[in-house]
Structure formats: structure tokens, C-alpha cells
Amino acid sequence: MAREAQPSSEALSQLRVLEIGSSAATSYCARLFADFGADVSKVEPPAADPLRSSAPFTPSGQSAWFAFLNFNKSSITIDPADPEAIKQLTRLVEDCDILVDGRDIDCAECPSIDVAAIRQRHSGLIYLEASWFSRGGPYCEFVASDSVVRALAGLIKLVGPIEGPPLHAPDFQTGILAGLWGFIAVASSLIAQLGSRAGRSHSLSIYEACISLSEYQLFEAIERGEVMHRMGVNRFWPNFPAGIYETKKGWLGVTTITPKQWRAFCEMLDLPQLRDDPALVLGVDRLKHIEQIERLIVPKLKTRTARQWFARALERKIPIVPVPEISDLLEDQEKIERGAIVPLLMGEERALTAGSMQRLTLTPPRRGGKVPAAGERQAFTNGRMGSARGTSVPSGGARLAEQPLEGVRAIDFSMGWAGPFCTRTLADLGADVIKIEAIQYPDWWRGVDRRPNYVHGQRYEKTLRFCIMNRNKRGITLDLTRPEGLSVAKRLIARADIVVDNYSVDVLPKLGLSYEVLRTLNPRLVVMSMSAFGTNSVHRVCRAYGSTLEQGSALPSVVGTSNGPPVMSHVAFGxxxxxxxxxxxVLVALIHARQTGQGQFIDLAQVECMMPFTAPWIIVHSLSGVSERYGNRHPQFVPHGCFRCAGEDNWIMLAVTDASMWQRLAALIGRAEWAADPSLKSERRRRLIEDTIENEIESWTRRRDADEAMAQLQGARVAAGVVRAPVDLLQDPHLRSRAFFQEVERAFIGPHLQPSIPIREGAGPSPIRRAAPTLGEHNSEILADLLGLEEVEITDLVSKGIIGSKMLSEVELRKGWRSQEPSTC
Structure with a gap:
């Protein structure tokens, strides 16, 4: 596929960003701005950002986690004891476009400033404030850690062996998830600011940001009953096999969801008895026969290498991928050439790390960079964006739009989860998102069942997962394989700002909707392909689901114990x-398009988007050749892990993050002598008796209900949280107090709950404006009002089957329609 001849300047080079406080989420948010050329300054105390002390460490003792979060930034040291500290910091804020504030996580000795007063004088300032749980609610004063928040958010309980504690991934996940949400909030505000000089203010809940990963399982549990429980390592309801298996050489990620994929998998393994068993057609049925199936497939998989099975699976279009180690990523020339692996300078150490995964082709991100020493400024030559920095918006002047993306239009060709989640977020922020389906092949999250009872009973209109992922959108059906449908699609695209698809890389080009065609229709258009491995990858035709993306990212290789298999963390993490x-x-590209009139193509490889979760290990391994797995323990916090509480399968996550917290914990569980022992203030000394400490904690927690234990631990200011199942979130007192779940009315299913986004501009959540569209619900509205078609023209499209509002049955499909399968879910 051809691309623009020459990359343009950095998309955000006219921006100045200031980061205060210490938080992985705000650091990652700010670093994403640095990736695209913004001048980003981090304010640190004389003792440096506490994140510089976060394990794992490089051979010279530098924090690999801090390095990944902060390359290409400058550092400014401010001593809070300096009488001029407040004035100095105030001047910095008044001279920036964006203030990213992590003080509620860790103040990091940041001087106290009055942000509200500064915003009165500098009303063009865009402000993002992050906290673990945000303002209000019973958890707002909780002490927390990455793992504690993930436990409360339903991201741990379903992972790991059936017996014993859940097996959770190490820290470094909430910072990535919440950092992305923070960046989205600020970037959308920049787009709004291009039409209005006024800045916007957002609060970000890290806890609610993590629910982006658990909401699928939560709503599936509502619809199907509480069927989810921990099923064993690399096993997740509702699909099987969908895990990681040992081969003759290397580990293999396998995902079989559709009956066709299961049949092809069985044929590949020469297991016709499994293929032909009517009790094993669906994944939920196969889950009832795990041991029987694995007795047959495990020996077969060990007869060939992971690479050999991968090659065979490509021929059969089965979602299978080798599971790499960190060393494999570092040697992957394709990832290096694409910028997924980039060089990193850390003082005298030259390492490699995960790069920016937002692969814009006209205004690409920086490829690596330098980590600043405390107080070190880096020289970047930037233009200015022409924002309202240091000025006031006159009273009664520019209108602040109700939502930041008001006036933006996106055409959504995506299906399943990943693409629709991208476009749902745009819609939640105010964009007019037009979802394009076909009566021949609707979004497969409506259901893939073609049997008469399913189709004629319109059960495809009753799936909660579709309704959750497609709210706030308008829907139209178009048969893109026919000239009339293609013509309508092109007319819509000509009036749009954004096009998103997550089909296999060749689907839209074969239909006549390649980027070369689209850019001639609309030179300002931002077009994004969300394929599994990238449009130019040697694996570009590989089928993939969210599970495949996690399997192929190397993240499982750092989860679990040193002598165990690679461990997946989620049913569909990717x-x-x-x-x-x-x-x-998309938002970065749209900012550039609004300023310059230049659209561009985005080649997003979803497997690369998972790599930031492994970034600290990539850095350490690139320098030392080794990377360590911790199990449920932590490289820095002792004690740390899941502890059993009273009742069946009830657990609490606990993390002792400093010496004073250790002393409070020891006193609470009745070990006053530990609290009084000065040697045990040292994490290294506690590590020597970690087994004993864990046994003592569990003898205390076993006598208590999990919520009771959490209340007592938090009362003593010890970071702890109940290990909740996703469905438990519906009754979570904090989420209920913040009205996180909103009730929405929709045809076919009536009132149902929807999760809010984790970013807010006021005290309450952003309201959900409309329920997910029924199939073809807005056909006439869009064709008549937006494109100006007459009623007779619309009727003609209906009569020809170009548009419609009823899904076609299997019999009707056999009349010649060609399937368009998405590359990822």
C-alpha cells in the first residue's frame, strides 16, 4: 500500500506540557505527548521523582520503569523549601498549554499551587488530574498500588490455578491503561480548543480506567448468569482452547472461537474424533470436556515446533501464534524496523525498549530517546500552537462545547471489541460515529449464530456486549460488495473526518476503499487500519483475537513463576x-489534520500495543540478558500478594509499599515485635523471612471476611483491596456512589446498565446520549438528512438488499454473498 512520500513535522511539536506529582499514569500520559514532539517538562523534588526508585533496575541501578515512562522529557528540580518555589512553579504552569497532575497519587514534595486561580488567569490551560479512585465515594481516601487497584477492578480473580491464590501479573499495568485514558482526554480537549480558545479540565480515576478491561466479562456474566470462575492457568470462559501450550520447541498461543476454527484446528492435529463430536462444536461446550480434549491435543502439539504449527495455522486461517520470550522481541527485525522496539539512552547505558505504538505515517512518533537526569533539560526546537497560553478568554466569548469532539464525524467499519471500543470512546466524547454493517454480515458481537430461531427471533438485537460497545453511535447497513452500497459509503466518507476499520488488511482495499482511494475523496481524512500485526507485516494475514495479541506480545513470558509456563492475564487483553x-x-492525527488540512494513514498493529506492558523487562533484558518472574511477589514491596479470607474463594490483595506501612501492618496483625524491630524496616531484611510473614498475614485474613479485612487494613493505612470478580463490580459501593453505571433504554432489551468512561469534566459522569443502534436503525436518517437521498432512492436500495434492518439467515447467505471477516475482535 502506498503512503505519503515524506513524513511531515512532529504532530504535537507546538505544545508545551508540564507534569507535576509522581504517578505512572500521568508520566505515561505526558510521555505520549513527548512521543509526538511536545516539549514536556517533569517537575521533581531535590530527592528526585520517587518512581526513579521503582524496580526492576538496570545493571547500573537505574529504574527501568521510570526510564520507559520518561524518555524525551526534560526535568526541572524545585525545592519546596525555597521561598520562591511556589512562584517558580506557578510561572511554569502559566507558560504551558497542558498541566498533567499526579499529586493525588504521590505529591513528590511538589509545592502547593492554586490551579483554579491559575486557570482563571490562563483560561486556555488544559488540566488533567489523576487519582487512584477520584473524588467522592468510600474509596477516595484509600491507599493503593497497581495490584490493589486491579484486584478491586476484577482483573485478578479469574486468573491462575483453580486451587490456591489467583496468579496475577506484576505491576506496571494501571499506569499504561490510565495513561492512555488521560492522553485521550487531553487530546480531545486540544481538538475542541482549535475551535474555542477555552481550555478544559478533566479528572481521571485510575480504578475506573481499569474497568475498561473487565466490563466485557461483567456484562457477559449479567446476560448468562454467574458462570465465570477461575478455571486454571491459561483458561478463560467462554472459549476453549484459548490458551498457551508447550510444543516440541517453544510455546504456542491457540485461540479457537468459531466452529469453523475448531474444525480446522482438529484437522490440523489429525483428530477427527474431536472434529466430528457434536458435543464439542461451541467453546462453552468444550469447556465441559477440558481434560478429555487436552489428553489428545497436548501430545499432538509436542510433535512440532511452535513455528511449524504457526505456518500450518496460517494456511488454515486459525488464530495461532508463537509465544515469544523477551529475547525474541529484541531480535525481531520487523518490530525494530516498525519502531515497536526503539533505542533508549539512560546516562551511560544504551538500552532498548518498547516504542510508541501509535503508528502515524505522515507525522510518526519519535523513535526512542534519552531519559533525563534529575534537573536536566533536553533541547527541542518547537513551534507554538497559538493557544491561549497566558491569556484570558473574554466573558461571553468562545463557547465551550458540551463535549470536546462535538462536530467530529467518524465512519466505523469495525466489529467485535477493539475497533468498536476505539470508536465508542470517540462517540462518548461527542463525535458523530456512523457504524456501517451489512445485513449479510452484521457486527459479529451481535452473534454468529445463523440458525432460524436465532435470526428470525432477532436475538442478534439482544446481546449486551454489542450494546455496551456501540452506544452513542448511529447505525447504517450497506452491502459494500455492490456498486450502490460502495457509492453510498464513499459519499459518507467524503463528509467525514475519520475512518476506522479492524478487518484483515486486504478487505477494504479489495472492496475499493483503499487509503489511496479514500484520500482522493477527502484529503483531510484520518484513516486507521487496526490489524493484528500491521499492514506490512510478514504475518499480515494472520487471524487474531484479543487473546492472540496477548500471546504474541511476550507479556505472558514475564507473568507467573520461573519454572511455570507463560501465563495469560485476561480472556482478551489485547x-x-x-x-x-x-x-x-486517531486524535493525534486529527489535531494535525485540523491545523494543516493534511489527513494521513495510521497503521496500528494491535500486537505491538501490548508491548508497553513488558517495557521494563525489555530494558533490563537488553542490558543484562536476563529478566525475572516474580509470581505473586514483587521486586520491591514486601509483603505483597493475594491472601485467603473467610469463605470459599475469597481473597484480599495486599501491598506494603514502605517501612511505615510495614510497621502498621505488623501491629495490626498482632506482631508488635516485628513493628518494633528496626532491621525489618528494610525490604531486603523482610525478604529473608517473606514466607513467615505471608503465613502470619494469612492466619489473620482467614479469620475475616474479605471486605472486613479490607476495611481494617485500610483503616491502618495499609494498601489492600478485595479480589473481586467482574460481576461484583455492579454492587461495588464506590462505583455506585459515583453513579458509574448508567441505565439506558433500548429496543428489544429494555433498560440496561452501561459503564461510564473514567474521565470526567464535572462531578458526574458524561451522560450516555443514545443506546446502541438496532441493525440499520438510522438508514433513512443518514441517507436522507446527511446525503440528501430521496425516498424513492432509499426504497430502491432496500428492494435491492443494499440496505436493510434484518439479518440474513444461512440460507439467504448462500445466495452468493462473500464474507468479510475482521482480523481481530
Missing amino acids: DAVGGLNGCAA
Whole structure:
């Protein structure tokens, strides 16, 4: 596929960003701005940002986590004891376009400033404030850690062996997820500011940001009953097999969801008895026969290498991928050439790390960079955006739009989770998103069942997962394989700002909607392909789901114990992460298009979007050749892990993050002598008796209900949270107090709950404006009002089957329609 001849300047080079406080989420948010050329300054105390002390460490003792979060920034040291500290910081804020504030996570000795007063004088300032749980609600004063928040958000309980504690991934996940949400909030405000000089203010809940990953399982549990429980390592309801298996050489990620994929998998393994068993057609049925199936497939998979199975699976269009180690990523020339692996300078150490995954082709991100020493400024030559920096908007002047993306239009060709999540986020922020389906092949999250009872009973209109992922959108059906449908699609695209698809890379080009065609229709258009591996990848035709993306990212290789298999963390981790990265990429490109009139193509490889979760290990491994797995323990916090509480399968996550917290914990559980022992203030000394400490904690927690234990631990200012199942979130007191779940009315299913987005501009959540569209619900509205078609023309499209409002049955499909399968869910 051809691209623009020469890359343009950096998309955000006219911006100045200031980061205060210490938080992984705000650091990652700010670094994403640095990736696209913004002048980003981090304010640190004389003792440096506490994140510089976060494990894992490089051979010279530098924090790999801090390095990944902060390359290409400058550092400014401010001593809070300096009488001029407040004035100095105030001047910095008044001279920036964006203030990213992580003080509620860790103040990091930041001087106290009155942000509200500064915004009165500098009303063009865009402000983002992040906190673990945001203002209000019973958790707002909780002490927390990455793992504690993930436990409360339903991201741990379903992972790991059936017996014993859940097996959770190490820290470094909430910062990536919440950082992306923060970037999306600020980037959308920049787009709004191009039409209005007024800045906007957002609060970000890291806890609610994590629910982006658990909302799918939550709403599936509502619809199907509480069927989800921990099923064993690399096993997740509702699909099987969808995990990681040992081969003759290497590990293999396998995902079989559709009956066709299951049949092809069985044929590949020469297991006709499994293929032909009517009790094993669907994944939920196969889950009832796990041991029987694995007795047959495990020995077969060990007869060939992971690479050999991958090659065979490509021929059969089965979602299978080798599971790489960190060393494999570092040697992957394709990822290096694409900028997924980039060089990193850390003082005298030259390392490699995960790059920016928002692969804009006209205004690409920086490829690596330098980590600043405390107080070190980096020289970047930037223009200015021409914002209202240091000025006031006159009273009664520019209108602040109700939502930041008001006036933006997106055409949504995506299906499943990742693409629709990207476009749902755009819609939630005010964009007019027009979802294009076909009566021949609707979004497969409506259901893939073609049997008469399903189709004629319109059960495809009753799936909660579709309704959750497609709210705030308008829907139209078009048969893109026919000239009339293609013509309508082109007319819509000509009036749009954004086009998003997550089909296989060749689907839209074969239909006549390649980027070369689209840019002639609309030179300002931002077009994003959300494929699994990228449009120019040697694996570009590989089928993939969110599970495949996690399997192929190397993240499982750092989860679990040193002598165990690679461990997956989620049923479809890659989908939500791909959606958030896609939304971030689209907004950057849209900012550039609004300023210059130049649209561009975005080549988003969703497997690369998972790589930031492994970034610290990539850095350490590139320098030392080793990377460590911790199990449920932590490289820095002792004690740390899941502890059993009273009742069946009830657990609490606990993390002791400093010496004073350790002393409070020891006193609470009745070990006053530990609290009084000065040697145990050292994490290294506690590590020597970690088994004993864990046993003592569990003897205390076993006598208590999980919520009771959390209340007592938090009362002693110890970071702890109940390990909740996703469905438990519906009754979570904090989420209920913040009205996180909103009730929406929709045809076919009536009132149902919807999760809010984790970014707010006021005390309450952004309201959900409309329910997800029924199939073809807005055909006439869009064709008549937007494109000006007459009623007779619309009727003609209906009579020809170009548009419609009823899904076609299997019999009707056999009349010649060609399937358009998405590359990822």
C-alpha cells in the first residue's frame, strides 16, 4: 500500500506540557505527548521523582520503569523549601498549554499551587488530574498500588490455578491503561480548543480506567448468569482452547472461537474424533470436556515446533501464534524496523525498549530517546500552537462545547471489541460515529449464530456486549460488495473526518476503499487500519483475537513463576488495549489534520500495543540478558500478594509499599515485635523471612471476611483491596456512589446498565446520549438528512438488499454473498 512520500513535522511539536506529582499514569500520559514532539517538562523534588526508585533496575541501578515512562522529557528540580518555589512553579504552569497532575497519587514534595486561580488567569490551560479512585465515594481516601487497584477492578480473580491464590501479573499495568485514558482526554480537549480558545479540565480515576478491561466479562456474566470462575492457568470462559501450550520447541498461543476454527484446528492435529463430536462444536461446550480434549491435543502439539504449527495455522486461517520470550522481541527485525522496539539512552547505558505504538505515517512518533537526569533539560526546537497560553478568554466569548469532539464525524467499519471500543470512546466524547454493517454480515458481537430461531427471533438485537460497545453511535447497513452500497459509503466518507476499520488488511482495499482511494475523496481524512500485526507485516494475514495479541506480545513470558509456563492475564487483553491506542492515534492525527488540512494513514498493529506492558523487562533484558518472574511477589514491596479470607474463594490483595506501612501492618496483625524491630524496616531484611510473614498475614485474613479485612487494613493505612470478580463490580459501593453505571433504554432489551468512561469534566459522569443502534436503525436518517437521498432512492436500495434492518439467515447467505471477516475482535 502506498503512503505519503515524506513524513511531515512532529504532530504535537507546538505544545508545551508540564507534569507535576509522581504517578505512572500521568508520566505515561505526558510521555505520549513527548512521543509526538511536545516539549514536556517533569517537575521533581531535590530527592528526585520517587518512581526513579521503582524496580526492576538496570545493571547500573537505574529504574527501568521510570526510564520507559520518561524518555524525551526534560526535568526541572524545585525545592519546596525555597521561598520562591511556589512562584517558580506557578510561572511554569502559566507558560504551558497542558498541566498533567499526579499529586493525588504521590505529591513528590511538589509545592502547593492554586490551579483554579491559575486557570482563571490562563483560561486556555488544559488540566488533567489523576487519582487512584477520584473524588467522592468510600474509596477516595484509600491507599493503593497497581495490584490493589486491579484486584478491586476484577482483573485478578479469574486468573491462575483453580486451587490456591489467583496468579496475577506484576505491576506496571494501571499506569499504561490510565495513561492512555488521560492522553485521550487531553487530546480531545486540544481538538475542541482549535475551535474555542477555552481550555478544559478533566479528572481521571485510575480504578475506573481499569474497568475498561473487565466490563466485557461483567456484562457477559449479567446476560448468562454467574458462570465465570477461575478455571486454571491459561483458561478463560467462554472459549476453549484459548490458551498457551508447550510444543516440541517453544510455546504456542491457540485461540479457537468459531466452529469453523475448531474444525480446522482438529484437522490440523489429525483428530477427527474431536472434529466430528457434536458435543464439542461451541467453546462453552468444550469447556465441559477440558481434560478429555487436552489428553489428545497436548501430545499432538509436542510433535512440532511452535513455528511449524504457526505456518500450518496460517494456511488454515486459525488464530495461532508463537509465544515469544523477551529475547525474541529484541531480535525481531520487523518490530525494530516498525519502531515497536526503539533505542533508549539512560546516562551511560544504551538500552532498548518498547516504542510508541501509535503508528502515524505522515507525522510518526519519535523513535526512542534519552531519559533525563534529575534537573536536566533536553533541547527541542518547537513551534507554538497559538493557544491561549497566558491569556484570558473574554466573558461571553468562545463557547465551550458540551463535549470536546462535538462536530467530529467518524465512519466505523469495525466489529467485535477493539475497533468498536476505539470508536465508542470517540462517540462518548461527542463525535458523530456512523457504524456501517451489512445485513449479510452484521457486527459479529451481535452473534454468529445463523440458525432460524436465532435470526428470525432477532436475538442478534439482544446481546449486551454489542450494546455496551456501540452506544452513542448511529447505525447504517450497506452491502459494500455492490456498486450502490460502495457509492453510498464513499459519499459518507467524503463528509467525514475519520475512518476506522479492524478487518484483515486486504478487505477494504479489495472492496475499493483503499487509503489511496479514500484520500482522493477527502484529503483531510484520518484513516486507521487496526490489524493484528500491521499492514506490512510478514504475518499480515494472520487471524487474531484479543487473546492472540496477548500471546504474541511476550507479556505472558514475564507473568507467573520461573519454572511455570507463560501465563495469560485476561480472556482478551489485547482488544481494549488496541482500542485505547487506536483512539489516541486517531486524535493525534486529527489535531494535525485540523491545523494543516493534511489527513494521513495510521497503521496500528494491535500486537505491538501490548508491548508497553513488558517495557521494563525489555530494558533490563537488553542490558543484562536476563529478566525475572516474580509470581505473586514483587521486586520491591514486601509483603505483597493475594491472601485467603473467610469463605470459599475469597481473597484480599495486599501491598506494603514502605517501612511505615510495614510497621502498621505488623501491629495490626498482632506482631508488635516485628513493628518494633528496626532491621525489618528494610525490604531486603523482610525478604529473608517473606514466607513467615505471608503465613502470619494469612492466619489473620482467614479469620475475616474479605471486605472486613479490607476495611481494617485500610483503616491502618495499609494498601489492600478485595479480589473481586467482574460481576461484583455492579454492587461495588464506590462505583455506585459515583453513579458509574448508567441505565439506558433500548429496543428489544429494555433498560440496561452501561459503564461510564473514567474521565470526567464535572462531578458526574458524561451522560450516555443514545443506546446502541438496532441493525440499520438510522438508514433513512443518514441517507436522507446527511446525503440528501430521496425516498424513492432509499426504497430502491432496500428492494435491492443494499440496505436493510434484518439479518440474513444461512440460507439467504448462500445466495452468493462473500464474507468479510475482521482480523481481530
